Amino acid sequence: MPDEQIRRSTVFRCAEGHTLLCNYGANLPCGKANTDLRLPGAEPWCREHREADFIPRFAIPSGNIYNWRCFAGAPEIVSQIEEIDPRGFVARYWKRVD
Numbered sequence: 014m015p016d017e018q019i020r021r022s023t024v025f026r027c028a029e030g031h032t033l034l035c036n037y038g039a040n041l042p043c044g045k046a047n048t049d050l051r052l053p054g055a056e057p058w059c060r061e062h063r064e065a066d067f068i069p070r071f072a073i074p075s076g077n078i079y080n081w082r083c084f085a086g087a088p089e090i091v092s093q094i095e096e097i098d099p100r101g102f103v104a105r106y107w108k109r110v111d
Contacts, residue, residue, distance in 0.1 A: 026107075028100060033107040045101045047076040052088040059083035078103065 022037045035043035055072035059065065065083040073081060078095040081088050098104040 025110075026100075026102075028098070028107075032110040034110055035102075035106045035108070041106055042076040042103065043106055044076070046078050046095060046097050046103045047074050048078055048097070048101075049074060050079075050090070052077075052081060055081065055083075055088045059088050060086050076103070 019036070023034055024037070024043050025032055025034050027033070035041070037043050052068065052073060054074070055068045058068060058072045062083050063086040068081040068083060068088060078093055078097065080091040080094045082091050083089065096104045098107065
C-alpha cells in the first residue's frame, strides 16, 4: 500500500498510557462499536422470515457486534461476535504502538 494511502486511512487514539492505531478499510470500522440491542431495519424481514437462522447484513447496522437470527418473527441475538475494549471500540481493529 502506498505511504500516502496509509497516512490517509490510519487513525490513532490513546488508551491507558499507550498509543493505538487503526487502519480503515473494507469492513474495518475504527469508530465506536455498534452495540445496539434492537434492529428496527430487521424487524420487517423477521416478520416475513419468522424462524430464519440468520438475518442478512443489509438489515443489520454497520459494525453491529452481534450475530442475529429471527425467532417468533422478531430479531434475536445468537451470540456476540466481537470483543469490545474498555472504551467501546472493537478490540481487534486497534493495535498498540510500543
